[in-house]
Amino acid sequence: MVKVATYFAMTLGAFVFWQSMEKLHVWIALHQDEKKERLEKEAEIRRVREELLRLAKEKDLA
Template identity: 75%
Template sequence: MVKVATFFGMSFGAFLFWQSMDKLHVWIALHQDEKKERLEREMEIKKVRQELLAEAKQNESLA
């Protein structure tokens, strides 16, 4: 009876462990995606900013 209870306990513990690891991997992947999207937005903002500054310099030199 002790062996059956130990087997059940270990099986349940392994199940909980794998479920928590799965949730952890999903959480990490979501945060990596958010970080990637934020970096892409920042790069786009820098690009537009550089274009506007170049355009302003060009207009300033023409005036």
């Protein structure tokens, strides 16, 4: 009986551990995606800003 209870407890513990690791993995992946998207947006904003500044300088020189 103790062996059966121990086996059941270990199986349940492994299942809970597996599920929590899966949720953690999904959470990390989502946050990495959000960070990547944010960095891409910031890079695009910088490119547009630099292009506008370059055009403004050319306009002032002309």
